Amino acid sequence: MVTGVSDVLQVENLTTCVATRNGIITAVDNVSFRLSRGSTLGLVGESGSGKSMTCLSIQRLLPSNSVVAAGSIRFKGEDLLTKTPRQMEAIRGREIGMILQDPMTSLNPVFTVGQQVGEVFRYHKGTRPRDIRTKVLDVLKRVRIPAPAERYHSYPHQFSGGMRQRVSIAINIGNHPDLLIADEPTTALDVTVQLQILHLLREIQQESGMAIIFVTHDLNLVARFCDDVAVMYAGRIVEKGPVKTVFADPKHPYTRDLLSAIPRISKSRDRLRPIPGQPPVMTNLPKGCRFEPRCRLASERCRAAYPDWVEQKETGGGVACWETAVGAK
């Protein structure tokens, strides 16, 4: 994750607040990361860690009870937070795309697949009306949907989950976006289908140089498909860096626990080690490290103040932990 001119996305100190019934929570707390052309960033964390809110913040599609409170989101050099709604509409679907988690509900049931894919061409400049159908068929072929000409007139409920996800991908890649956000795109699919979809995404990425943010809680997939990883906990990034580095030598206790919680067939029959405890209640965060109640290395210092971020200059990664960061003591 070295800083470079080929960065497609630079998120800095992004902070998003949500007004809930029980108070105002900071769902995304000072999140920063970079993404360069053609690379894939894995965004990992438990439910409620802020991964999805981060993605929605980038897309500027937050629900009405949330707002970006601070930070900047530089996409191809320009800060998205300064864009007007109309400008954002032009960017979405064209330069930034997003795949949602549940393929069963992300397509409109009353329109055909052909109509829905065609909309990205219809409502963005650059395609003549008579070329729309051809483009739709092309992109359906690209995502390996069999018999695209017939499927053009089919309705979403006539497709399987994996096929619907392919349609979602088709919708997003039609205009060759520079950034694709995939919010748990395979969680709702069978394992075999999961791999097919991810391989497809990888192919498309290699062809077009599209950058991908891959949100997931499945570390195996991160290991296989991502170049960099950022681990989120309670709204903050606790560790990030290249996948190889982080997985080989995880510094943050949470990352270590996540990795050791994965069942491995090859290793000896160790007991599975789930992480004890629960994530903190977001309306009542401690002033110290948020992982401290569940951490095996916890100390007084961890309770007293939130750990400073220690950066790894070579990789551009870093970690926030009093106990394990090299050079933190």
Place this chain on the structure above:
Amino acid sequence: MTNAGTPAKSRPATDAAMVAQSAAVLTVLPRRRRQWAQSALVFVAAAVLALILSAAMLPWAFSRYEPNAMDLMATLQAPSLEHLFGTDALGRDILCRSIYGAQISIFVAACAVFLAGAVGTALGILAAYFRGATDAIIMRLADVQFSLPAVILAMFLVGAIGASILNLIIVLTLANWARFARVIRSEALSLRTRDFVLLAELAGASPLRVMVRHIAPNILSSLIVLATLDVGVIVILEATLSFLGLGIRPPDPSLGTLIADGRGYLATAWWISVLPGLVLMSLILACNTLGDYLRDRLSPTLAMKW
């Protein structure tokens, strides 16, 4: 829908800066839409209903006149301190007649809703419990009721059996029970297969016991919601029938007949029709508002079923 204005407050671009939540963030947040407007409305509705109910139950406390007392020296008087709602062509005090009219309307509506609810619930549970022929018969009977608009069915029945307060209650019940039956039946059907019912049957409980002790209590909240929403409908139905001369007969006042009485005087004495009508509207408004409130609180599943 999409999030529009956000401040592009840039912070020093270092990953190491951990920022505590500042007061500025709170001002930037979209203000949570207060529900206070809604709550105020419900409160007002409850107050209005309480007022009308107390007037209906204790008319002598609200008016010193008699509903049928004529005063030929004071006919067609506009609202004044003497007669808050004015008088009609026979010198009768309109406010007093409105109160008694409301009394009768409320009484008839309450009885009709109660009976329709009782009959409809019983039949609905029976249909759901026994299925088969019982279900078919009851549903066909319900279809008969549904095959006609309520007003027309009611008119037909009144034409057949004549108009009196008792007959009116019966007619309103007959025109209304199927709505309860249908909803309760579908609720009971889903309850029928739940474990606690099956267990009760296995334990040897008689059908009656199962229906009364186990199924009935669980549909209570739906029933309450349905009944409260129904009151407004029945009040309108009764007022319409009375207005058409098919409901409450003179000399008993009903809000509907009061409105009818004043039709000929709209140019000269508008208060004879309009003021009782406003009382009617307030009554219905209060019932509907409270019914909605109860529905939102007690039974979100009924929220989309109209």
Place this chain on the structure above:
Amino acid sequence: MLPPEATAADRELLRRSMGLDQPLVVQYLRFLGDLAVGDFGLSYRFNQPAMSVVLERVGHTLVLTFTALGIAVLIGVPIGVMSAVYRDSWIDLTGKLFAIVGQSAPPFFFGVLMIAFFSVHLGWLPTGGTGGLQYLIMPAIALGWYSAAGTMRLTRASMSEVLEAEYIKMAKIKGLPQRVIIYKHALRNACLPVITFTALQLGVLLGGAVSVEAVFAWPGLGFLILKSIEDLDYTIVQAAVTLIALSFTAINLLVDLLYAWIDPRIRYD
């Protein structure tokens, strides 16, 4: 049915001519037989077959009812959509107020109010009868207002639910303009329950039409039924009620077909 001065001999004559001296069973069978061929007997008041009298009047009621239905949809749906899109804003609050007041105004009283204001006070519109458009406006609004309120509430509820859906999020992700998202994607899905409701409203409107016709002296079916009940002309009442019941069933059938056409999921079941 006879005037009170009729003598016993007159009554006997009438009874015999109407077949009322036959045993009840025979009377009932004859009645059913006649029903089957659409013969409802003679209206003693008009001296015409009852059904033809009914059919003459039906047209007026249909005009009134369908105009009112149109008003209900044309007012109720847009307000409901606006309320849902701008949920919890002042627009929404106004819309809700409209709905709740509308549902509390019985059509006949609303008609009386309108007459008092527009006819008597302002003198703009006539108080009753038929003729041109100015005779239709007030009755149609009086009748349609109540349904408009119900339509608005259902549209709002349905739209609100649909706007939360994932596929709406997807539409925003595609960068579609707001109006396309609301009117094409959301409304198409949200209107299904509204259509069913509107069809059911036809029944409510027919019922309300009776009282509105009475208020405005509109020469339709409702007015006819009312007068016939008062005058004890039962053949007309039977004919009218049967006609209404039959058309009701027909309407419900049509609505089911319409529903299937709009929602492709049902078509393939």
